Amino acid sequence: MTTAQSLPVNVKILELITRAVNILLPLHAVALLLFLVCLPFTGLAIIPKAFSATTLLLIMTLMMLTFSAIADESTPGVSRGQRVMRRVVLVAQGLTPLLAGLAVWALWLRIADYGWTVERVYAAMIALIAVTGSLLLSGFQRRAGVQGAVSMNTFIPLMLTLTAFSWFLLHTPVADPWRITVKNQLARFAEGRAKVDEGDLYLFSNAGRRGKQALQEISRHPQWLSDPARQKAVLVRLLAERDTNNANPTISDLQRSIPLRAGSEAPPESWWQMQTQYIEQEAGICLVDTGSCLVWMQDMNNDGTPEVLLYNRNQQSITLYAHQATGWNQIGSVTLSERLEQALRDKIPETVVKPWRDLEVNGQRLPVQYYGFEGQ
Structure with a gap:
C-alpha cells in the first residue's frame, strides 16, 4: 500500500478522534465545574474513599490538558448552544490550575503523614507536569480567546518537552525515587515519627543497593521496629537473601558466624564445604546474624555415626544433616518455641525413643502415620 493510499485512512482516524474529543471536552468541562462548585461545601470528602484524591484530581487535570490539545476549536459555533459550551470550556480551562493545585495539596498531606514512597515521587513529578501544563493552557487560552486551536501548536511541543525532561529527572540522582524514599523513611524512623x-x-528489599543499606541501618537500630520479636527474623532473612545472591562465603566465614556447641565434635570439613558451595537461606541467616545459630554433632539413630544439627534462632528451628551416598543432605527438622532457646544452648538435647512403632513386611519397613499421638 502506498503512502498516498494510506494517508486518507490516517486522516479519517484523526478526524474520528478529534470529533470524539470535541464531544468529550465539554462534558468533562461541565463535570470539572460541578466538582469545583461542590468542593467548598463537601471538601475532598466528595471523593469516594476507594479512590485516591491525588490520583483522581491529577486524572481530571490531565484529561483537560489532553482534550484541549486535541480538540478542534477553530470552527466558530453555528448555534447559541455551541457558543455557550465554548464559554463553559474556556471557564473550565481557566480553573484547571486550581484543580492541579488541589492535587498537589492532597499529595502533600499524604507525604506529611506517611513520608515519601516511590509512587509518591512519581505522583509529584506528574503533579509538576499537571500544574505547569494547566498554567500554560490557561495563559494560551486567555491570549488566544476563541483561537485556542492555533495556540495548541505551541502548547503541545512545550508539554512534550516538559514530560521528557521530567522522565529524564526521574532517572538521575536529583529525583531518583528510591533515593528519596529510602532517605526520607530512614529519617522518619530515626526521629521517631514512624515505626x-x-x-x-519488603519495600527496602526491592530497592537495590540503597535498600540493602537501609535494611542494614534498621538492623543496627532494632528500636525502630514496631514488633521487634517478629520482625527481626524477617529482617535477617531479607538481608540473608541479598547476601547469598551476591557473596560466596568461605569455610572460615561460616565457622566464625556459627559457633560450635561446647563439648561437641566439630562437623567434618565436607559439611562446611557443602554449605559454602550450596549456600542455603538458613546458613545465610547465620552469616548475617552472627551468633544466632549453633551447630553440634549428635547420633540420632544409634548407628555410631553422628549427624550434624544446626540450630537457627531466627527461624526457631533445628535442621538435621546426614552424610549419605550422595553427600550431605537434610534429613529432618524440628520447630521449637523461643522460650526453649536458653535451655537448648545450655545443654545438648536428649533423644527419645518413639513409643509407637512402624510395621515390617517381608523385611520392608512400612512407616505408620499415627493421628493424635505425640512421640510417634
Missing part, C-alpha cells in the same frame, strides 16, 4: 513495619522491610 518500621513488614511492608517497609
Whole structure:
C-alpha cells in the first residue's frame, strides 16, 4: 500500500478522534465545574474513599490538558448552544490550575503523614507536569480567546518537552525515587515519627543497593521496629537473601558466624564445604546474624555415626544433616518455641525413643502415620 493510499485512512482516524474529543471536552468541562462548585461545601470528602484524591484530581487535570490539545476549536459555533459550551470550556480551562493545585495539596498531606514512597515521587513529578501544563493552557487560552486551536501548536511541543525532561529527572540522582524514599523513611524512623513495619522491610528489599543499606541501618537500630520479636527474623532473612545472591562465603566465614556447641565434635570439613558451595537461606541467616545459630554433632539413630544439627534462632528451628551416598543432605527438622532457646544452648538435647512403632513386611519397613499421638 502506498503512502498516498494510506494517508486518507490516517486522516479519517484523526478526524474520528478529534470529533470524539470535541464531544468529550465539554462534558468533562461541565463535570470539572460541578466538582469545583461542590468542593467548598463537601471538601475532598466528595471523593469516594476507594479512590485516591491525588490520583483522581491529577486524572481530571490531565484529561483537560489532553482534550484541549486535541480538540478542534477553530470552527466558530453555528448555534447559541455551541457558543455557550465554548464559554463553559474556556471557564473550565481557566480553573484547571486550581484543580492541579488541589492535587498537589492532597499529595502533600499524604507525604506529611506517611513520608515519601516511590509512587509518591512519581505522583509529584506528574503533579509538576499537571500544574505547569494547566498554567500554560490557561495563559494560551486567555491570549488566544476563541483561537485556542492555533495556540495548541505551541502548547503541545512545550508539554512534550516538559514530560521528557521530567522522565529524564526521574532517572538521575536529583529525583531518583528510591533515593528519596529510602532517605526520607530512614529519617522518619530515626526521629521517631514512624515505626518500621513488614511492608517497609519488603519495600527496602526491592530497592537495590540503597535498600540493602537501609535494611542494614534498621538492623543496627532494632528500636525502630514496631514488633521487634517478629520482625527481626524477617529482617535477617531479607538481608540473608541479598547476601547469598551476591557473596560466596568461605569455610572460615561460616565457622566464625556459627559457633560450635561446647563439648561437641566439630562437623567434618565436607559439611562446611557443602554449605559454602550450596549456600542455603538458613546458613545465610547465620552469616548475617552472627551468633544466632549453633551447630553440634549428635547420633540420632544409634548407628555410631553422628549427624550434624544446626540450630537457627531466627527461624526457631533445628535442621538435621546426614552424610549419605550422595553427600550431605537434610534429613529432618524440628520447630521449637523461643522460650526453649536458653535451655537448648545450655545443654545438648536428649533423644527419645518413639513409643509407637512402624510395621515390617517381608523385611520392608512400612512407616505408620499415627493421628493424635505425640512421640510417634
